[in-house]
Amino acid sequence: MSQTLVSPILLGTGLEQLNTVASQALHQQSVEISKALNGLIPQQFQGKTVSQVPLNTGRKVIALTFDDGPWPEFTNEILYILKHHHVKATFFVIGRNVRNFPERTKQMYLHGHALGNHTWSHPYHQHSEGQAAGQIDNTTQWIEQATGGVKSRLFRPPGGFLNNGLAAYAAKQGQTVVMWSVDSKDYYAPAPRIIENVLSQAKPGAIVLLHDGGGDRRPTIVALPTIITKLREQGYEFVTVPELLDLKAQETQTASGG
Numbered sequence: 001m002s003q004t005l006v007s008p009i010l011l012g013t014g015l016e017q018l019n020t021v022a023s024q025a026l027h028q029q030s031v032e033i034s035k036a037l038n039g040l041i042p043q044q045f046q047g048k049t050v051s052q053v054p055l056n057t058g059r060k061v062i063a064l065t066f067d068d069g070p071w072p073e074f075t076n077e078i079l080y081i082l083k084h085h086h087v088k089a090t091f092f093v094i095g096r097n098v099r100n101f102p103e104r105t106k107q108m109y110l111h112g113h114a115l116g117n118h119t120w121s122h123p124y125h126q127h128s129e130g131q132a133a134g135q136i137d138n139t140t141q142w143i144e145q146a147t148g149g150v151k152s153r154l155f156r157p158p159g160g161f162l163n164n165g166l167a168a169y170a171a172k173q174g175q176t177v178v179m180w181s182v183d184s185k186d187y188y189a190p191a192p193r194i195i196e197n198v199l200s201q202a203k204p205g206a207i208v209l210l211h212d213g214g215g216d217r218r219p220t221i222v223a224l225p226t227i228i229t230k231l232r233e234q235g236y237e238f239v240t241v242p243e244l245l246d247l248k249a250q251e252t253q254t255a256s257g258g
């Protein structure tokens with residue numbers, strides 16, 4: 001705990017007030033952690049595209065990512081499963097969903113997850129720079145508003161399309177374009193196939209594509225506990241994308257510092 005609580009006896013405050021102070025302090029702490037997770041991306045990754053980030057040590061880290069939310073009926077359940085298993089993930093949210101469900105967006109952040117930008121309306125067509133700005137900047141602003149200050153530095157292009165002007169605009173703004181190395185295919189596969197797809201492709205430093213919005217996500221919800229349990233049995237640690245980038249940056253610094 002970084003906060004120092006003044007003795008309640010000295011202040012004459014009651015137990016109830018002390019509890020309030022303590023829970024506010026804890027809440028503040030989790031917000032601070034979450035702000036760190038959503039903070040600046042290491043310079044070496046700004047404006048770059050990543051699909052996996054293996055560490056030199058071979059440390060078994062893996063990043064689960066969820067796209068197309070927030071979506072009330074499914075995002076809730078995914079947040080609950082992640083919390084139950086003590087897993088922090090990264091959510092690439094759609095701007096208009098953030099506008100429609102700001103409270104759900106805030107919950108992602110308060111649960112300690114990282115947030116990334118997945119455009120305003122999930123378009124695939126070619127964009128001028130002005131159109132790309134409309135898709136991306138609007139979403140950035142709504143994320144900031146819904147969370148009370150998170151400045152998203154990650155961008156995932158809808159459909160993974162890197163050449164329609166959206167990724168280029170995000171990169172020009174210094175955002176990191178985050179693809180994936182493991183496709184769960186949860187946008188059409190049944191739960192057993194989703195599990196198989198993830199487990200068969202998992203590697204240290206992998207980024208896993210999953211979805212919490214944009215369709216019926218019950219197969220994802222059924223598959224997720226098994227995916228987490230099995231990967232953990234294999235020795236994997238779950239990290240957010242910003243944490244993964246930070247781990248890599250630290251490794252690079254250590255190497256260059258001798």
Ligand SMILES: [Zn+2]
Nearest residue numbers: 067068158159
């Ligand atoms: Zn998507």
